[in-house]
Amino acid sequence: MNAGLAQRNPEASSTRGVMAERPDVGKLSVRNVGKIYDPEGAAVVAVEDCDVEVEAGDFVAIVGPSGCGKSTLMNAIAGFDTITSGEIMLDGVPLASPQLAPRPGPDRVVVFQHGALFPWKTVLENVTYGPMVQGKLSADEARIKAMGLLGECGGLDRVADTYPPQLSSGMQRRVEIVRALMNDPSILLLDEPFRAMDTVSKTTMHRHLLQMYRLCRRTIIFITHDLEEAVFLADKVMIMTSRPGTMKKSLDITLPRPRATDMLTSEEFRELKLQLSATVHEEAKKAFVRGEREQA
Ligand code: ADP
Numbered sequence: 001m002n003a004g005l006a007q008r009n010p011e012a013s014s015t016r017g018v019m020a021e022r023p024d025v026g027k028l029s030v031r032n033v034g035k036i037y038d039p040e041g042a043a044v045v046a047v048e049d050c051d052v053e054v055e056a057g058d059f060v061a062i063v064g065p066s067g068c069g070k071s072t073l074m075n076a077i078a079g080f081d082t083i084t085s086g087e088i089m090l091d092g093v094p095l096a097s098p099q100l101a102p103r104p105g106p107d108r109v110v111v112f113q114h115g116a117l118f119p120w121k122t123v124l125e126n127v128t129y130g131p132m133v134q135g136k137l138s139a140d141e142a143r144i145k146a147m148g149l150l151g152e153c154g155g156l157d158r159v160a161d162t163y164p165p166q167l168s169s170g171m172q173r174r175v176e177i178v179r180a181l182m183n184d185p186s187i188l189l190l191d192e193p194f195r196a197m198d199t200v201s202k203t204t205m206h207r208h209l210l211q212m213y214r215l216c217r218r219t220i221i222f223i224t225h226d227l228e229e230a231v232f233l234a235d236k237v238m239i240m241t242s243r244p245g246t247m248k249k250s251l252d253i254t255l256p257r258p259r260a261t262d263m264l265t266s267e268e269f270r271e272l273k274l275q276l277s278a279t280v281h282e283e284a285k286k287a288f289v290r291g292e293r294e295q296a
Helices: 003-008 070-078 124-131 139-152 169-182 199-216 229-231 261-265 269-288
Strands: 028-037 046-053 058-064 083-089 092-096 106-111 186-191 219-224 237-238 249-251
Touching: 028 070, 028 139, 028 249, 046 070, 046 092, 046 237, 046 249, 058 249, 070 092, 070 106, 070 186, 070 219, 106 169, 124 169, 139 199, 169 186, 169 199, 199 229, 219 229, 229 237, 229 261, 229 269, 237 269, 249 269, 261 269
Parallel strands: 058 219, 058 237, 106 186, 186 219
Antiparallel strands: 028 046, 028 083, 083 092, 237 249
C-alpha cells in the first residue's frame, strides 16, 4: 500500500480487493431527455425521451452505435450543452433542463478518447493543478494525494516528473483518470476512453480503471460501442437505440467484484452478453442502413 494514499484517502487503506463503501453523492436521474440540434433549420433529433437512473457509486455503461446520441447525452450531463426537453438531476438538484443554461462543474469530470493533459506540465503538475487552483488542497496535500493515486494506478508515481508526450497513450489515459479523481467528483464521465486501443492495452486499462473504481468508488458513466467491455466493467449496461437515441434495454450485471479477466470466458459472462447482443446488433444495423457508420 502506498503510504501517501493511505494517509490522504481512507478508502485506500481497505484490504486489496474490497470495494470502497457506496458514496452518499452521485445519484443521477435523466428523465425524458430530448435534444434537437438546429431546431430552426435541419432539426436533427439526436436524443428523444431518454431515461437513465443511476444510484450513487454505481458503474453504468451505455452502449450504442455511432451517431445514436451517446456523446450528446454525455455533454448534457457534463453541462457542456443544452437539452431541449426533459430534465437531468444530480442528487435531487436540477443540472439540465430546457430552461437552464449549461453549467459544467468539478462535480462532473469527463475523460475523453483523445487526451486533454497539459503537455507543458509534468504528470504531477497535471494532476495537482485542479484541486490546488480550486483551493481544495494545499500544494503539499495535493502532492501526497496525487502520488498515492498515481502509485495505485499501475505505478504511475514513477513517472510523476515526466511530461505527457513522453508517455504511451494508455499511460496518458490513466493519468487523466487520476486527474479526474483528484477532484473528488460526484460523477466520472468516460466517453469511449479506450476506443482506439488494441485488445491488450484495453485489458490493461480495464484492470487499472477497476482498481481506481474499487478504491475511490464514484458514480461512473462509461460510454462505449464495445459490448464485451461494457459487461466486463459495469454494474448495469444500457443499450441505446440508433438515432434518435433512447434507452432500449437495461441489464444488471451480476458478475461479482473484483472482476478478473478469466470471467470473460465464463458461462455467466457469455450469457449476459448474449442477452444484450441481439439488441446491439439490431440497432447497429439500423444505424448502418440509415447511412451512419456501423460501430457496434
Ligand atoms: P454518438 O456519440 O452516439 O456517436 P452524437 O451524440 O455525437 O452520437 O450525435 C448524435 C447525432 O446528432 C448524430 O446524428 C450527429 O450527427 C448529430 N449531431 C451531433 N452534434 C451535432 C451538432 N452540433 N449539430 C447538428 N447535429 C449534431
